[in-house]
Amino acid sequence: MTYRTFEDDHRRRQPRRAGPPGGAGLAIGLGLVLLGGLAAQQYATRQQDRRPADSAPGRTARQNRFGGYAVTGRSVTIDRPRQEIYEFWREFRNLAHFMENVESVHAADDISIWTISAPLGYAVEVKTRIVSDRPGEEIAWRSTDDSQIDTEGKVMFRDAPGGRGTVVEAVVAYRPPMGELGRIAAKLFQTEPAIQARRDLKRLKMLLETGEIATNANRNDA
Amino acid sequence: MRALTYHGKHDVRVDTVPDPEIVNPRDAIIEVTSTAICGSDLHLYDGVIPAVQKGDILGHEFMGRVVETGSGSTLKKGQRVVVPFTISCGQCFHCKLQQFSACDNSNPVDKQDLTEPLFGHAVSGLFGYSHLTGGYPGGQAEYVRVPFSNVGPIVIPEGMEDDEVLFLSDILPTGWMAAENAEITQGDTVAVWGCGPVGLFAIQSAKVMGAHKVIAIDHYPNRLDLARKMGAEVIDYTQTHVLEALMEMTGGIGPDAVIDAVGMESHGFAPDNVFDTIKQKVGFGADAPHALRMAIMACRKGGRISMPGVYGGFADKFPLGALMEKGLQLRTGQTHVQRYTKDLLRRIQEGELDTTFMISHRLPLEDAPRGYDNFANNQNDWTKVVLKPGSAMS
Numbered sequence A: 001m002t003y004r005t006f007e008d009d010h011r012r013r014q015p016r017r018a019g020p021p022g023g024a025g026l027a028i029g030l031g032l033v034l035l036g037g038l039a040a041q042q043y044a045t046r047q048q049d050r051r052p053a054d055s056a057p058g059r060t061a062r063q064n065r066f067g068g069y070a071v072t073g074r075s076v077t078i079d080r081p082r083q084e085i086y087e088f089w090r091e092f093r094n095l096a097h098f099m100e101n102v103e104s105v106h107a108a109d110d111i112s113i114w115t116i117s118a119p120l121g122y123a124v125e126v127k128t129r130i131v132s133d134r135p136g137e138e139i140a141w142r143s144t145d146d147s148q149i150d151t152e153g154k155v156m157f158r159d160a161p162g163g164r165g166t167v168v169e170a171v172v173a174y175r176p177p178m179g180e181l182g183r184i185a186a187k188l189f190q191t192e193p194a195i196q197a198r199r200d201l202k203r204l205k206m207l208l209e210t211g212e213i214a215t216n217a218n219r220n221d222a
Numbered sequence B: 001m002r003a004l005t006y007h008g009k010h011d012v013r014v015d016t017v018p019d020p021e022i023v024n025p026r027d028a029i030i031e032v033t034s035t036a037i038c039g040s041d042l043h044l045y046d047g048v049i050p051a052v053q054k055g056d057i058l059g060h061e062f063m064g065r066v067v068e069t070g071s072g073s074t075l076k077k078g079q080r081v082v083v084p085f086t087i088s089c090g091q092c093f094h095c096k097l098q099q100f101s102a103c104d105n106s107n108p109v110d111k112q113d114l115t116e117p118l119f120g121h122a123v124s125g126l127f128g129y130s131h132l133t134g135g136y137p138g139g140q141a142e143y144v145r146v147p148f149s150n151v152g153p154i155v156i157p158e159g160m161e162d163d164e165v166l167f168l169s170d171i172l173p174t175g176w177m178a179a180e181n182a183e184i185t186q187g188d189t190v191a192v193w194g195c196g197p198v199g200l201f202a203i204q205s206a207k208v209m210g211a212h213k214v215i216a217i218d219h220y221p222n223r224l225d226l227a228r229k230m231g232a233e234v235i236d237y238t239q240t241h242v243l244e245a246l247m248e249m250t251g252g253i254g255p256d257a258v259i260d261a262v263g264m265e266s267h268g269f270a271p272d273n274v275f276d277t278i279k280q281k282v283g284f285g286a287d288a289p290h291a292l293r294m295a296i297m298a299c300r301k302g303g304r305i306s307m308p309g310v311y312g313g314f315a316d317k318f319p320l321g322a323l324m325e326k327g328l329q330l331r332t333g334q335t336h337v338q339r340y341t342k343d344l345l346r347r348i349q350e351g352e353l354d355t356t357f358m359i360s361h362r363l364p365l366e367d368a369p370r371g372y373d374n375f376a377n378n379q380n381d382w383t384k385v386v387l388k389p390g391s392a393m394s
Helices: A006-018 A022-049 A082-090 A092-098 A179-188 A193-210 B039-045 B109-119 B162-169 B171-181 B197-208 B221-229 B242-248 B271-281 B290-298 B320-325 B341-349 B365-377
Strands: A069-078 A102-108 A111-117 A123-134 A138-143 A151-159 A166-174 B002-008 B011-016 B028-037 B061-069 B080-083 B143-146 B189-193 B213-218 B233-236 B257-260 B304-307 B329-332 B361-364 B385-388
Touching: A069 A193, A082 A092, A082 A138, A082 A151, A082 A166, A082 A193, A092 A102, A092 A193, A123 A151, A166 A193, A193 B109, B002 B365, B011 B365, B028 B080, B028 B162, B028 B365, B039 B365, B061 B143, B061 B162, B080 B162, B162 B171, B162 B341, B162 B385, B171 B197, B171 B304, B171 B341, B189 B197, B189 B290, B197 B213, B197 B221, B197 B257, B213 B221, B221 B233, B233 B242, B242 B290, B257 B290, B271 B290, B290 B304, B290 B320, B361 B365, B365 B385
Parallel strands: B189 B213, B189 B257, B213 B233, B257 B304, B304 B329, B361 B385
Antiparallel strands: A069 A166, A102 A111, A111 A123, A123 A138, A138 A151, A151 A166, B002 B011, B028 B061, B028 B143, B028 B385, B061 B080
């Protein structure tokens, strides 16, 4: 039986101290760079705080988290009347026509159940309640307490300048499942809400302006 | 069906692939009777345009007979049509302004994700080109699915030959728009870099628009000859100092307008171009705009630059100072083909434009790889290649 003594420990550590600083030095250096970066970021944030707010929508801010929520949104101008687009959207079943990851929407009274495909073939159910419904102007929703995802959002319709139709603006706030990790994973699998919002609104525009959604597929089974 | 597909840099093959079907309501299926190899296909062939994938069917200059129509198509089976290379919906903001190559609705949304970071916006879908512009299967094939067939294709009257009208699909409107962008007025002198098909059509168009003198710049004797036949004076840059010559040929003023019909793969053994070409070969910095640089230097003060040549990335050593200090205007863009087809068809019918003089070779589709090879490497003699699907191998 051998005992470990203080001297042994000391001896064991000795060569490490005497050796080339390689790994440790690199780690310390990297740490310093990271610290410096963090400090610079903190400083920049503080600098920004002192500035008066600009005219841009909050979701375009360099900061992308508001409390525990990720906020995303997108605008698109569609050359159709406001009321027509509102009515198309308000019929929630229509949303599955142009929203890639929405498999189905079932509406009963003021509750809607959304089946949304998630990475790796999973599906999540989001239950929402309409919290505001102003015909031709705005539809807003909030998830119910028993929903699998905590989210709220709204879509707004306003006349575009110069007779260009309607500006449709959708904003969604959500608490990413599994936090930041979930957001990154979803982004890798192309289902992150920001990417979806961008694609879905363009598909809505295609559908309402031309009656079809562009595809380069040469065959229906492709 | 048989179709020419991309397999890699300098490797294109005629393969058997599935026939296209009607997918969207406004689609039509065209049985191709003639299809050309375009200078911009050579950018794909040389691997300098990003987002081209193995198996992509190339080709964007084609015409043929309608064999099938979707419920929303206005075409009828049996009609002969020329199809614009730009795919445009006809109903978005840009199409209504006749900016067809800026169509919002023809580039599939997942492809737009590739284009937006590169260009800030997605542009319209194009047939047989990069996935930046939709990755649509192209026209060097026996059949093509044509989306928005109620907007693009132009019906050709019986009695006109394919070769007379085929180039309405791209290079004729492209040359015409290049001249239009040069804003030519009576008495103007216009200099055109590049005597490929687009340059030659730009020369012809500039003459029709009333240019007093057109000066064409190239180094292939045969191509300079064709330019001369179109009424241009010519400069062979291998034997003449181009900038000096242009000043002396314009009474010390410089050309009123300059047209870069060369694009991203300039030839010429100038230091800037050697550097650009090396960067291109190692995949760093896509564009080699030697001709454009020279055009900007040559242009008279307050003159116009028209840039039909294709670019896909970033340029450096760009004479921004000359552009600004001389107060030049620069106009460019993928051609808004649908804007011009009707008018140009009439001009062909009336004999105002000669559209067949540049065709040097007609090959069966099966021979397309040989066509690419020679169009790329034997540019003096191979000025324009037209492929005929359905004809036997020579």
